[in-house]
Amino acid sequence: GESVGLHLPTLSVQEGDNSIINCAYSNSASDYFIWYKQESGKGPQFIIDIRSNMDKRQGQRVTVLLNKTVKHLSLQIAATQPGDSAVYFCARGGGSQGNLIFGKGTKLSVKP
Amino acid sequence: EAQVTQNPRYLITVTGKKLTVTCSQNMNHEYMSWYRQDPGLGLRQIYYSMNVEVTDKGDVPEGYKVSRKEKRNFPLILESPSPNQTSLYFCASSADRVAEQFFGPGTRLTVL
Numbered sequence: 107g108e109s110v111g112l113h114l115p116t117l118s119v120q121e122g123d124n125s126i127i128n129c130a131y132s133n134s135a136s137d138y139f140i141w142y143k144q145e146s147g148k149g150p151q152f153i154i155d156i157r158s159n160m161d162k163r164q165g166q167r168v169t170v171l172l173n174k175t176v177k178h179l180s181l182q183i184a185a186t187q188p189g190d191s192a193v194y195f196c197a198r199g200g201g202s203q204g205n206l207i208f209g210k211g212t213k214l215s216v217k218p
Numbered sequence: 219e220a221q222v223t224q225n226p227r228y229l230i231t232v233t234g235k236k237l238t239v240t241c242s243q244n245m246n247h248e249y250m251s252w253y254r255q256d257p258g259l260g261l262r263q264i265y266y267s268m269n270v271e272v273t274d275k276g277d278v279p280e281g282y283k284v285s286r287k288e289k290r291n292f293p294l295i296l297e298s299p300s301p302n303q304t305s306l307y308f309c310a311s312s313a314d315r316v317a318e319q320f321f322g323p324g325t326r327l328t329v330l
Contacts, residue, residue, distance in 0.1 A: 138316055149222075149308050149321030150261070195260065199316060205251065205263040205276050206310075206319060 110209040125183040129196035138199040222322035241309030250292040254305040299329040
């Protein structure tokens with residue numbers, strides 16, 4: 107079946123360093139990928155998305171890279187801050203149901 | 219303020235006692251969806267609705283019902299809750315099935 111998964115369940119970085127969170131997917135027909143951030147006690151919050159006809163997309167301090175050849179996407183956070191500490195989910199969207207297929211999540215911890 | 223609201227935020231109930239979790243959005247979104255979040259399993263879609271009076275099953279629909287009589291509301295109904303429905307539930311909405319989904323704050327349900 108289809109799956110979206112993350113490589114590492116936890117990631118610890120020093121404040122000010124760059125963070126890279128990785129995700130792999132299995133469905134080649136996926137046309138839309140999204141990264142969500144979930145802080146403790148809150149619902150997932152949209153960070154950035156990327157369509158399958160793109161390789162890279164940049165936002166404020168975040169960049170998403172999509173490598174369709176190896177079915178891999180990554181989220182890069184520049185100059186990581188304590189407020190970036192959260193669980194990050196990649197998700198595949200755009201299917202006929204409109205549902206998001208979520209990965210298991212990576213917990214990012216930022217050390218001061 | 220654009221938002222998705224859910225009520226109640228916390229609920230403890232007993233097996234077999236019917237309950238409803240309400241969800242409302244004020245963004246005039248056509249697409250609404252319910253997810254459950256469980257440790258180690260991530261977020262999984264329960265039901266979704268493309269528009270008023272149009273609902274369909276997601277990946278884990280057993281034991282749940284929904285209705286979409288109005289555009290803004292999408293209640294989740296558990297006719298006869300069981301302990302395996304203890305979970306954290308999120309409602310989400312978006313302009314359409316490929317647009318950014320906005321999540322509510324979550325409802326933590328415990329079924330004894």
